[in-house]
Amino acid sequence: MKNNRIGWALTVAAGMLLASCGTDKKETTTTAAPEVAKGPAAPAFNADSAYAFTAKQVAFGPRVPNTKAHVATGDWLVQEFKSYGLTVKEQQFEVMAFDGKMLRSRNIIAQFDPTVARRVAVFAHWDTRPFADKDKEKKNAPLDGASDGASGVAIALEMARLLSQQPANQRPAVGVDFILFDSEDYGYDSSTQSDLKDQLAAQGKDSWCLGSQYWSKNLVPTGYKPSYGILLDMVGAKNAKFSREETSRQYARDVVDKVWNTGAQLGYSDFFLFQDSPGIDDDHVYTNQAGVRTVDIIDHLPVGDEYFPPYHHTTQDNMSVIDKRTLKAVGQTVLQTIYNE
Numbered sequence: 001m002k003n004n005r006i007g008w009a010l011t012v013a014a015g016m017l018l019a020s021c022g023t024d025k026k027e028t029t030t031t032a033a034p035e036v037a038k039g040p041a042a043p044a045f046n047a048d049s050a051y052a053f054t055a056k057q058v059a060f061g062p063r064v065p066n067t068k069a070h071v072a073t074g075d076w077l078v079q080e081f082k083s084y085g086l087t088v089k090e091q092q093f094e095v096m097a098f099d100g101k102m103l104r105s106r107n108i109i110a111q112f113d114p115t116v117a118r119r120v121a122v123f124a125h126w127d128t129r130p131f132a133d134k135d136k137e138k139k140n141a142p143l144d145g146a147s148d149g150a151s152g153v154a155i156a157l158e159m160a161r162l163l164s165q166q167p168a169n170q171r172p173a174v175g176v177d178f179i180l181f182d183s184e185d186y187g188y189d190s191s192t193q194s195d196l197k198d199q200l201a202a203q204g205k206d207s208w209c210l211g212s213q214y215w216s217k218n219l220v221p222t223g224y225k226p227s228y229g230i231l232l233d234m235v236g237a238k239n240a241k242f243s244r245e246e247t248s249r250q251y252a253r254d255v256v257d258k259v260w261n262t263g264a265q266l267g268y269s270d271f272f273l274f275q276d277s278p279g280i281d282d283d284h285v286y287t288n289q290a291g292v293r294t295v296d297i298i299d300h301l302p303v304g305d306e307y308f309p310p311y312h313h314t315t316q317d318n319m320s321v322i323d324k325r326t327l328k329a330v331g332q333t334v335l336q337t338i339y340n341e
Contacts, residue, residue, distance in 0.1 A: 038265065039340035043162045043170075045331035047324035053154035054146060054236060054322055057126075062142035063149065064130040065103035065183050074106055077126060077180065080157060081110035084164035086178070091220050098188040098198045098207035105182040107211050109220050112163050116175035120338055121229035121292060122159065123283055124152030125184035125211065133192040134313040144318040145185070147299065147311065151236025151322065153180060155331045162335070174341045177226065181211035181283050189313070212283035216290035227341070228255045229294035231284045235330045237309060238323035241301040242272050242330075246279035252293035259295060262337045268329040277302055297330060 060076070061069035081088050091107040108126070128145030132138050144150075156178045163176060187208030188198035200207045234240070242263075248256050263272030277300065279285075284294040299309055311317040 039336075040170075042172075042332070042335040042339040043166060045162065045328055045335055046158060047328035047331070049161065050151075050154045050158040050327040050331055051322060051324050053157045054150045054327070055319055057150040057153060058144045058146050058319055062130070062144065063126060063128045064142055065105050065127060065186065066101070070127065073126065074108065074182075077108055077153070077157075081108070081160055081178065084160050086110040086112050086160055086164070087114045089220055091215060091218070093214050093218075095183055095210045095214060096200065097183070097186045097210070098200050099196065100199050103183045103186060103210065105211055105214075107182055107215050107220070108180040110160060110178040110180075111175065111221075112160060112178070113171065113175040118173070118341070119175045119177055119226040120341065121177045121179055121224075121226045121287075121294070122156050122334065123179050123181065123212075123229055123231040123287060123294065124156050124233065125149060125181045125283060126153045127182050127184055127186070127211070129185040129313055132313060132315045132317075133189055135315050138315050139192070141315055143313070143315050146318050146322050147234050147237040147240075148185065148313070148317050151234065151327065152232030155232055155235060155327060155334070156180065158331055159335055172339045172341060174227065174338060176338060177224075179215070179229075181209070181215065183210035184208065184212065184283060186210065192313075206281065208281050209283050209286055212286040216286040219290060224292070226292060228252055229284070229287055229292045230255070230259065230334055230337070231282065231287070231294055231296045231298070232330065232334070233282060233296060234299040234308070234312070235297055236323065236327055237299055237311065237321040238326060240271055240299040240309075240323075240326045242297050242299065243275045243277035243301050244273075245277055245296050245298065245300060247285055247288065248295035249276065250279075251284075251288040252295050255293060255295045258340065259297065259333060259337050262340065263329065263333040266329075266332055266336060268333055271326065271329045272333065273301065275301070280307065297334075
């Protein structure tokens, strides 16, 4: 993601309206990391492998719905998960974008240890934005989406590969579902696309996160109810900063604490900042509304009027921004969080 619109509201179960990014920007707050019980050590996350998975996706070209590169990437992802022995389901759907175009889309669900009752979801989006609308020179060019798209998927793939290699007595106590959303980044940004019309806004619909919106209303697996979910978005760039985003805290504060405390204990507190930040419009808004308590790990630290790093939605989001240490920090932290269950 993401759209950095101010004031997108969502309705919580109790009926309260929460602004995902209020016009009155809040000061970020900082607290120390408390101790958290540690489970068995997770296997070592291989950042080299995650980097290669990122590069592989980028090599397909921009993964924009309705393109050959998009189809080829989706087919490869399905086969890659299957090669690790995971149970894979594809959710095919068509959805209208803000410009009226119908997007042929598919969400990909890959289940590790599907018979285990207690489960954790790992979410990411696998599509890329069709235009670099924040780019000063190439506003209409497609982008590689190395961090915004490929990095989260790469971490999910590497986790799946590692888990599949573990003997039965060294697997986590929970099953893991890797759920990759499509058509996430085909949204309308009023700050860069004021010359265009958002046809979905007239219907009272959000133009972002179309895949997670569809999934949240058509859950796969049916009746899906994991213990919690972790969304990986923009998790591969050098010097990434992950603040504790508001929607994550409001729906799943205990999960935020689990993840950030684990990151600190592993020595990654320079990535997982104990700072609270306003909410944003991302896939976790819709997974939370569907009853899956989800936190968002996203390179997102509001500074002034800018919420996202300089490469965001520009042609600079390519392999040059990807850093193996960031991939390692996120991958190892999420793996260990799961093993702590």
